[in-house]
Amino acid sequence: MAEFLYGGGYYPLLEKKENWERDLDSMRKAGINIVRTAELFNTWDRIEPREREFNFDFLDEFFDLCGRMEMKILLGTGTCSPPLWFRRKYPESVIINSKKIPYAAHASYSWTCIDHPGYRSEAERYIRTLTERYQGHRALYAYQLHNEVGFPFMSDGQDRVDIYCYCKHSIQHFRQWLKKKYKDISALNRAWTWSATNTVCGSFEECEPPEAKPEVWSSVTRWMDWRLFWMDNFTEFIRWQDRIIKE
Structure with missing residues (x-):
């Protein structure tokens, strides 16, 4: 490798424009040669504050400045920060906890369920718009996909991390995952049987994710499948x- 990459986050809209060049120069003198931006703070909700009305001006200026100063940019796809209009357009897109309570939108990033079809459609459109604009820019180094992929670390009110997502889209996706894994419902029933209180499923459409951890008289395998499904689901999301970017 000809050059050692050393960098940190920098968000133009959080700083005065007249300080951008000074800050980048200071970073460069400290050995920093790459900056991460647009994954949070200066991202989808700022770039597309109204549906299909884009504000790339600040990011265009920042890209051009980095290009002149020979600084590279790690550009975030911004999918962790859908804008307010998206929440109004798709109110049912928020993630749902095991008690069927919707997670508060805009309480933190990643409040939208990755299985929601409206989210996938709007996010793909945004990613394509973003990458088509900057794919040939001299300052672009690479892309950061989403940000800290996973669920919000929110308490369930009992000092335990809440568990997600139980929306209809994720449950249906879970059932498809189970069918692919077990192929036959009898194989799933054998795997999920742990105690006398085990519920037998007549079909994959009857399968429900566990709403609590397997602490007492519960199927450990059922819980493991639920967690393994989400690991695979997040991996597929990335x-x-x-794939979209490489197209």
């Missing part, structure tokens, strides 16, 4: 973004 691969999905990767």
